[in-house]
Amino acid sequence: MNPVREVLRADDAALHHRSLSIRKEAGLPEEISALRVFDVIAWMDGKSRNLGERSDLGR
Template sequence: MPTTLATDSDAAAIAARAILDTDAEALNALLTAIGPDRDLVDEPDPLGPGWPAWDLETALWALPGIGRTKATKLIARKRPRLYPIWDSVVMGVLGTARAHLNPVREALRADDAALHHRLLKIRAEAGLPEEISALRVFDVIAWMDGKDRGLGQRADQGR
């Protein structure tokens, strides 16, 4: 067991150094290329390779100790209205174990953005500040629902 802890610690140190130092310029360039924060519901086209946020997630995955959830949490911290957090429980609620960007985007856009508007209403009813995005409200509600239903399997491929 101590070997695993040392390995995990080493991986975290390597990833932290890459994010803050050795790969910082390239990662910051991708973050800048994403543009300002905006609502995922407003993205008109399906998202894929070549979209700077997709490429940033891919670059973060390449770092030791950074999996899908950590990579998406890092991006979501910088673009909370735009980037969903990948979590097996949340993806189970959506009925997709592997993909996250387009299924969340499509769910938010369906029926004239009905889900997006409902999330904004929930945020207001809960008395949450506007800084809490509809996407973060979605993450919390979907995760709670999925946990209650026993959803969530480990998967580490696809978007």
């Protein structure tokens, strides 16, 4: 998690602020953290590129 935390804090927390902006645009409550927003976006991106398929993970 440290690399993710560092990315969220880099460039005056630009990604953190963008995640909060996305949360607001999506109409999500403030209880949803910037990290959770980032997590869902990363998951959706991976899913759209079939990165989470069991066959891709060698299981």
